[in-house]
Structure formats: structure tokens, C-alpha cells
Amino acid sequence: MRSRIVNPKRRQTRLRSARLALAALAALIAAGDHADAIERRGERAVESIEQRTAGEPIMAIVSLQSQRITVYDANGWILRAPVSSGQRGRETPAGIFSVIQKEAEHYSNLYDDAFMPHMQRITWSGIALHGGPLPGYPASHGCVRMPFDFAERLFDATQLGLRVIVAPSDVAPVEIVHPVLALSNPGAGALAAIRTAEAAEATRKADQAKLAAGTAFRLAAQAMAPVRVAENLKLRAEVQLATAEAALGSAVSAEAKERAERDKAQATAKVGELQAQLAAAKAELQPKLDVVTSAREAAAIAETARAAAAEAARQVARELEPVSVLISRKTQRLYVRQAFEPILESPVTILDAD
Structure with a gap:
């Protein structure tokens, strides 16, 4: 027969263990729910303008107070997302910055090679916008973390020079109209397109001129070979002629003089023949040399035009x-x-x- 008497101390111990286990389980479930809530909240918090077509981003404002980034085009806001800025002691500096470097896959050289995807640097001291975890409060080493998908989307949409304003509180751009303010040039974009096309055409012509000059030089080099052969043969024949003349001058007997006269006549004829060959080779070469000169001059002119067109395109681009x-x-x-x-x-x- 089994006894039903239970030790009160053992019963209290079991109840305490059961309570601790339930508390731990509840904490894990709550933590998971909290993390899921943060993730869902981050996904819901990413907004984009729907009433109109978004233009090219020209400004991004990071509010340290609201932990939010808002991106603007020329007509207003187009994107919003939560962020996580620098934690206490490593606060993200407030100020007016610009994107000075972009790198899709970047690793920190300050914090243990930390992965900083779709990094857009705003200071050379290490502050940047990039994708990262968002715990719901400032937690970074000074950078501005954004949702991963949002960081990629923003990276693809921006260009170097994007103005980034980091503000302690919520701020927004205000449109100002005044007659003495500088006015935008509505035709600047079209002019930039024209200058870009002109630069491309000038580059094409310069490449063609350079290729033509190279082809002309190769043809002239081929025509130079017969000239060099004729020059060498003529030089050798002239040496033989000089030898025959020296033998004739030193000949004493009639037989020696006759032989020397014969050798001199042959050498003289050979020199004349090779002189004619050399003249013919040079005559064939000269037009090709003239083409090389003209082609090089044309290439130089085309290169000057290319450089001028490229500078004009850069100047118009800078004005934009x-x-x-x-x-x-x-x-x-x-x-x-x-x-x-x-x-x-x-x-x-x-x-x-x-």
C-alpha cells in the first residue's frame, strides 16, 4: 500500500521550481513576441509616397529624436523609415553632410569588420548610412542604421553628393519664394543631354582618327622595308665601286688596268641600277608618309575636340x-x-x- 503523505518542504520546492520554469517560458515567449513586434513595426514603418511618381532623391533628413529618416525629391518627401542612430557616448553627430562614398558590400575597419551593407558614407571619420538591425532605440557606434531592404532601395536611388541632414529634432524643408533668390534654369537638363551626346560623338571621332593614324603608320612601315633594302644594296655597291676605283689607280700592267676598268664599269652600273630602285621605292613610300602626317594631324585635332567636348559636358553636369x-x-x-x-x-x- 502506497503512502499519500507528502513532505510539505518537498512540495513547496516543487511548486517554486514549477513557477520559475513557467516564468522563464513566459519571458522567452514575450521576448520572441517583442522581437517579432519590433520587426513588424519596422516593416510597417517604411513608407513611400503613393499619390505621385517619386523623383530622384535630393535630400535625406535623419531625426535623432524620432529615430526616423525621411527622403525628399524636388517636390516633397518620397520615403520614410525607422533608424537606429549612435548609442550614448557614441552619438551620431548632428549637422549638414553629403554622401561622399558608396559601397554596396562594406566592412567596418573600426569595429571588428562589422558588416555594413549598402553603405553611404557621410564623414571620413566613419559615420555612414547603412543597413543594420533596429532594436527600437539608438544602438549603433555612430552610424545611422536603416532596415536592410530600405538601405538597398535607397542605395540604388541615390548618387554621390546627396545632401544628408542629421537633426536633433524633427525638421522638414520649407519652400521659400523670393524675387531675389537664384532661379533654376529649366533648360539645363536638356543642354546637359546635348553636351553629353556631343562628347560621345567627339570621342567616337577621336577614336576613329586614332585608328586611321595607326593604320596609316602600319602601311608606311610596310612601304619602308623596300627602301631600306635598296639603301643597303646601294651602299654595298658603292663600296665595290670604290674598291674598283682604287684598284684602277694602283694598276700597273695593261692587264690589271683592263680588269680594274671592267670591275669599275660593273660596279658603276650596279650603283645606277640600285639608285633607280631606291628612287622608285621612295616614290612609292612618300604618299604613305604624307598620309601618316595628315592622319596624325587629324587625330590631334580630333583629340583636342574630344577634350573640349568632354570638358563642356562636365561643366554642364557640374551646373546641375x-x-x-x-x-x-x-x-x-x-x-x-x-x-x-x-x-x-x-x-x-x-x-x-x-
Whole structure:
């Protein structure tokens, strides 16, 4: 007969173990649910404009307070996504930056080769936008992490020079209309396309001219071979003629003089024959040399035209780059840059600076 008496202490121990096991299981389930919630929240938080066709991105604003990036084209916002910026002690610096380097597959040289997919660098000290995990709070070493799919999408859409503003709080661009502000040139894009096409055509012509010059030189080199052969044979015949003349001058007997006269006559005839061959070879070569000269001159002219067209295309392309204007309250100066190059700097007076 089995006893039903249970030790109260053992019963309390079993109940305590059961409670701990249930608590641990609940914690794991909650953690999993929390992670899934964060992932779902990140997926839902990625937004894109649907009321119109998105244009080329020209600006991205990262709000450190909201942990969100908003991307703008010329007509307004087009993309939004959550981010994770720098953790405490390694905060992402606020300021106005530009994308200065892009690399689809990048590994950190500062933090144990950490994978930074679709990296878009905004400072040479290591701050960049890239794909990464989003725990829902600032957790990076200073970079701006974005959802992986969003980082790839943004990487494919942007170009070097994209303006990136990192702001402590939520900010948004404001349209300003004023008669003294610089106006955009609506025909600049079409002109850039024309200059690009002209540069491509000039490059094609320069390549053709260079090829023609090379072909002309090869044909002239082939025609030069008979000239060199004739020159060498004529030189050898002239040596024989000089030998015959020397023998004739030193001959004493009639027989020796007759033999020397015969050798001289043969050598003279040979020199005359080879001189005629040489003249014919040179006559055939000269037109080919003239073609080489003309082809090289044409190639030089085409190369000059190519360089000029390429520079014109680059100049128009630079004019399409965004112009950045900064007015510094601290220095009381205005700074204007285009394509990372300073183009104007001037002192200013700020009314009601406070």
C-alpha cells in the first residue's frame, strides 16, 4: 500500500521550481513576441509616397529624436523609415553632410569588420548610412542604421553628393519664394543631354582618327622595308665601286688596268641600277608618309575636340549639381558650394540674429 503523505518542504520546492520554469517560458515567449513586434513595426514603418511618381532623391533628413529618416525629391518627401542612430557616448553627430562614398558590400575597419551593407558614407571619420538591425532605440557606434531592404532601395536611388541632414529634432524643408533668390534654369537638363551626346560623338571621332593614324603608320612601315633594302644594296655597291676605283689607280700592267676598268664599269652600273630602285621605292613610300602626317594631324585635332567636348559636358553636369548655401551666425558669413567645391564666400549682416 502506497503512502499519500507528502513532505510539505518537498512540495513547496516543487511548486517554486514549477513557477520559475513557467516564468522563464513566459519571458522567452514575450521576448520572441517583442522581437517579432519590433520587426513588424519596422516593416510597417517604411513608407513611400503613393499619390505621385517619386523623383530622384535630393535630400535625406535623419531625426535623432524620432529615430526616423525621411527622403525628399524636388517636390516633397518620397520615403520614410525607422533608424537606429549612435548609442550614448557614441552619438551620431548632428549637422549638414553629403554622401561622399558608396559601397554596396562594406566592412567596418573600426569595429571588428562589422558588416555594413549598402553603405553611404557621410564623414571620413566613419559615420555612414547603412543597413543594420533596429532594436527600437539608438544602438549603433555612430552610424545611422536603416532596415536592410530600405538601405538597398535607397542605395540604388541615390548618387554621390546627396545632401544628408542629421537633426536633433524633427525638421522638414520649407519652400521659400523670393524675387531675389537664384532661379533654376529649366533648360539645363536638356543642354546637359546635348553636351553629353556631343562628347560621345567627339570621342567616337577621336577614336576613329586614332585608328586611321595607326593604320596609316602600319602601311608606311610596310612601304619602308623596300627602301631600306635598296639603301643597303646601294651602299654595298658603292663600296665595290670604290674598291674598283682604287684598284684602277694602283694598276700597273695593261692587264690589271683592263680588269680594274671592267670591275669599275660593273660596279658603276650596279650603283645606277640600285639608285633607280631606291628612287622608285621612295616614290612609292612618300604618299604613305604624307598620309601618316595628315592622319596624325587629324587625330590631334580630333583629340583636342574630344577634350573640349568632354570638358563642356562636365561643366554642364557640374551646373546641375545642387547648390548649398550656408549662413553662419557664428562667423557672420555666407558660404556657397556646388559639387563639393566652394564658389562664393562673403560677409553678411544678420538682422535680429537672436
